[in-house]
Amino acid sequence: MTTLTAPSTETCKTFRNHLTPTEVKLLIETVKSRGGWYSFRNSTLILMLYRHGLRRTEASRLRWSDVDLSEGTIYIRRIKGSRSGRHPLQGDEMRALRKLKRDYEPSHFVFTGNRHTPLSERTISHIVHQAGLLAGFDFSVNAHLLRHACGYYLANKGVDTRTIQDYLGHANIQNTVRYTQLSSARFEGLWD
16 A cells, blocks of 8 residues: 655745746846856847747747837747737847847847757757756746746736736637736735
């Protein structure tokens, strides 16, 4: 007979389904300061994955023709049956993208490697995972945590579910509800 035991605290600490805004900021700052040769590109990649809830494939396929720096917008081509759409760019994103465009070899793609071809999904995974190690997180970090971090950030900010659905491109609202269900913002003021 097998005896069931509760998972250890160590096991519980290692499972995460999103990052907090503070953790994302630490990830970006760590990569900027200690990320090596492509530190600026990689920190910009992490920022864009987070701010726009990008999947690895969406980031890999992002083209400069999708970015309008004069208007301050970016067109996100969603995959997996999700809905594509135009997002506004924040000032720090625009500065980072301008610098990336200016300082790196010309390419049709925003995020490229040393051969001027788009970063592969595997490379993007590796960049994000290594960033988590550099930042000293005690759990494994992957690119999809940044997409979830975007959804949870918006939900905690009080953004309505339909807007989050459109922003992340979800075709089905059920994929969005998870963010609002776990949002602590909906419980604010209960004990006032």
